[in-house]
Amino acid sequence: MTVTLADVAARAQVSPATVSRVLNGNYPVAATTRDRVLRAVDELDYVLNGPASALAAATSDLVGILVNDIADPFFGIMAAAIQSEIGGPGGRAGGERLGVVCNTGGSPERELTYLTLLQRQRAAAVVLTGGAVENTTHAAAVATKLRKLADAGTRVVLCGRPPAPADAEAVALTFDNRGGGRELTEHLIGLGHRRMGYIAGPEERTTTRHRLEGHRAALAAHGIADDPAWTVHGRYDRRAGYEATLELLRREPSLTAVVAANDTVALGACAALRDSGLRIPDDVSVVGFDDLPFSVDAVPALTTVRLPLSEAGARAGRIAMGREEAPDGGIVTVQGELMVRGSTGVPKG
Amino acid sequence: MTVTLADVAARAQVSPATVSRVLNGNYPVAATTRDRVLRAVDELDYVLNGPASALAAATSDLVGILVNDIADPFFGIMAAAIQSEIGGPGGRAGGERLGVVCNTGGSPERELTYLTLLQRQRAAAVVLTGGAVENTTHAAAVATKLRKLADAGTRVVLCGRPPAPADAEAVALTFDNRGGGRELTEHLIGLGHRRMGYIAGPEERTTTRHRLEGHRAALAAHGIADDPAWTVHGRYDRRAGYEATLELLRREPSLTAVVAANDTVALGACAALRDSGLRIPDDVSVVGFDDLPFSVDAVPALTTVRLPLSEAGARAGRIAMGREEAPDGGIVTVQGELMVRGSTGVPKG
């Protein structure tokens, strides 16, 4: 029924071993023989059996990419960049690998299950993107799993995700969330803001915590009291931003600025402010984080911190493929860049 | 080094066959034996070797999801919905399958290569999302490939993609792009617009063509002449929308409305209009397509056609898993819903 290596070998009048070597190209094969084999492959329309070679060679050409939410461009952009580098079709030279984007939905259990699935497939590499959940027992479970993967020869790269202490020797590209958060708030302080609400992401997430810490560091540095009531947690989506803003306004109607955990949340915040009859930035300034493509199109355009998502993803992909040296020490912190736009201004009051 | 089925068998004092049967659960195994095996699996921290079972069983638990642009929420949303249904971790019951999101970047070659890669992996199913390229030779190549996949037992489902004539018996969920396009334009005509620019997507794409046809059908139905100069093609991104709008304005400064191929493009159009000193909808109305999450947040909120991306994706996922009957005839057309919002109004002039 299906064409096998042996069929090709028979047709090309060589041994299966030779065909295998031609296909893998890591063993000297005479040019004329190679051509004969290649022709046979073509004529028979042969397609290698992936599982069989993975079994025999003890490695597969799958590369796992774990994301928290594939519907969120933050992850979509990184995933696209990673995939473009792991040499899938259209990628650079080298083996054709299959980039597998796995959507964990931010759930620790799913993350773990996906890692097991990838381990089961003997994945060549795994890239974990985005913030991690800061639950000790879960973090330990993930670290254990990652260690096992690494031991089994799977390359592990973190992208936009701080290495947990237990992750030890993993290669990591992390974003300077703390620094970005601080810059954003200092920008607002510089404009004269003192009463700023903060819409944080879900609790127990590294990204959430780091950005919030940056915000607080800025407040502290300028001697501004940090009223816990001015911080509201929620998911990283528009709706959460909308509701959190309404809640913030209820708690403290005199706010002059809203600092959102990311651009998507900021958009929701803008909508809530508008619906409350407030003008941006005249009445209230708003800042986001990430600088997703749509942020520049918001009205007014969003002041935010640009994260080089695409570049970081590409680099992570290259490292995962072993095409680029892992950085010294294994960890690199990628800086964001403050983008001042129309959504922030001098407070009226 | 690594734990194998045999190790588990030895530990549980049963034969490898029994362990396999316990793990696959499709053969009667006495409860006490099963427990013993399961305990051994646990103690040994055994992880099934995917390639090996795929080889032996001649099927794998991979499901391919092909998208044109993973960074675009249009695809991200569908991909997320599909993945949530194919029973990956967190999905419903049933085998744990690994959803593989493949980013074709809209390139026919990549699409083909990915299909080959999936064929090589003996994927259990493949879901193709989004518009197809209307290049005859390429379409034929894809159809051939799909037929081969189907013959090899891979379930093939199209989601938001019209079946090419050659795709014959494939199951397809397609969006009513033509109908949506028509509705949008009729809405504008109803408001009194007569001079409307159209920003189309890339040529040679089914989605592009269908939406444009809907637009033209509406014009024709109302006896409005269709000036080809008022249609500009471009990519499906913000920037293309921005530039196309500028171009349109240059060609015909008296336009009262801009019809964009999708919401992302519409956002770019809005930016261009604003930068040109025009107000929306007072000077120019704008409509999009898809109703992506951010569209309601645009200022003014975008009038568009809502496509049930999530629902369609979920259904496609279920069909791919064989958990839902394929529709009669194999093809279902999913309707969009016109969402009238602030970006459209009565023309001034």
Added chain:
DNA sequence: TCACACATAGAAAGCGCTTGCTGCAACGCT
């Protein structure tokens, strides 16, 4: 009590490929 069906476990034959090792020319060296 004996034959027979039923339930459960094992033996063993692959699945299609990779790769270490062996075999054998043709070649260059002294």
Added chain:
DNA sequence: AGCGTTGCAGCAAGCGCTTTCTATGTGTGA
């Protein structure tokens, strides 16, 4: 001319699992 190299191709042993077929023990009806 003799012998060690070098360059290519083949042999065959698995890789770890699934599954058919067979064997065994237990319960049933006559």
